[in-house]
Amino acid sequence: MTTATTELKQDLIDYAARLADDTLVLGHRLSEWASKGPFLEEDIALSNVALDYIGRARMYYTYAAELSGNGKTEDDFAYLRDERQFQNHLINELPRGDFGYTIARQLFLDVYHTHYLAALKGSRDETLAAIAAKGIKETRYHLRRSTDWTLRLGDGTAESHQRMQTAIDDLWGYTHEIFEHDELEQRLIEAGIAVDASSFKAQWLADVKAVLEEATLTVPDAEWAVRGGREGYHTENLGHLLTEMQFLHRAYPNSKW
C-alpha cells in the first residue's frame, strides 16, 4: 500500500462497506422473490440474480473486514450493524413491490452498475478492480433480462403498461442520489480509487430513456428527489429488512453451520 492509500485506509473501509451495503440490501430484496416468482423460470432467475449480488456483497465486506483488522469478518458488517450504520443508497431498500416494480428498479440499477463497474475496473485499488471485473460480467447478463422484461411489460397489456409506468414514477426520485458523492468519496475519487458516478449520469439517462421509449413508457419529469442513504438516513423500510435478515445471527450469536 502506498502512503497515500494508507492515509485513506478508513475511507477505503467505509467505501467498500458502502458498496457492500448497496449490493447486500438489493440482493436481499431480490431473494424475497424466492418461491414467490410469477412462474418457475422467473423464480429461479430472480434467485440467481440475488445470489450474484449477495456474493458481490461478501467480497466487498470481506475486503472491508481485512482492512479493518481486529479479527473482524464479513458477518460483523452484515449482521451486527444497525440501521443508521448502513450506508446504502435508498433505492436498494425500497420494498420489492409487484413484479413490474422489481423489474423497473433492476433496469435502473443494471444500467447504473454496467457503467459503475466498468469504471471501478480501472480503480487503483486492485481488490475493488478485481471485484468489479468479476461483477460486470454478471451485470451485463442481468441487464439483458431487465431490458427484455421492461419491453415486454411496458409494451404489453394496458395493465402491465400501467404497472410499469407507476413503478417508474415511484422510483424516479430515488435515482438522483446514486450519482452524487460526499467528501469521503471525493477524496477516494481524487486518489483514483472510487468511481465518480456523476461522470456517467447523462449516459445512464440516455440508456434508460432509449429502453423506456421503446417500451412506450414515459420518462418522468418530476422534480422531487430523496437523499440520505450514504449518511445513514433511511426510509422506514430498511429497519424491517434488517430485522428479518439479522434475526438468526443475533438470536444465536457465533453459531456455525
Next chain:
Amino acid sequence: MQRIPTMSQEQYERELLRRNSNHVELWNLLDEVKDPEIPVLSLWDMGVLRDVQREGNQVLVTITPTYSGCPAMDVMREDIEAALRAGGFEDFVVKTALSPAWTTDWMTDKGRAQLRGYGIAPPDDAVDHQGRETPESKVRCPHCGSVHTQRVSEFGSTACKALFQCNDCSEPFDYFKNI
C-alpha cells in the same frame, strides 16, 4: 461429429503452468477434488484450480470463484483441504484469487467432453453463435446431438447455467453459460 481439439490461449498457459510445475504429485492429488454440483468435473478441468505452490513445508493452493455468489465455493475449499489432509499434508493455505476473473475459456477440453457426457452443454456447443451472451436457440443437445433446440430461460439450476429444451428428443438440458 469430428472435433479438432483446439485450445484457447488462456487454457494453453494453464497447461504450461502445470506442466512446468515442480509439484506434479500435488496437482495429481487435487485432480481427485470434483465440483460438488457437477461431480464428474475436477476443479482443474473446471478452471477453478489456478495454482499450486510449496513454500518450505507449506502448500499454497490458489482457486478462483466461478460466480460471485456461487455457494459451491466454500465446499470446494473444504474438499481441497480434506484431500490435502488425506494426502498427508498438514500445513496448507487455500487462497481465493479474484483477479483475473474466472472465464469458461479456462475449462479443459476434457472437462467440456465430461460436461456433455453428464448432460450439460458446454459453452462452445452454441452453434453458429458469435459473442458470449446465451443464444435463443441452436445449442447442441447433449443427449441426441440435435441443434434444433430452444432456450427456456436465461437462468438455470445454478448461477453458471441456462435452461434449454431439445425440439427433437424433447429432453430439457442445462447449457453452461459462456463468460
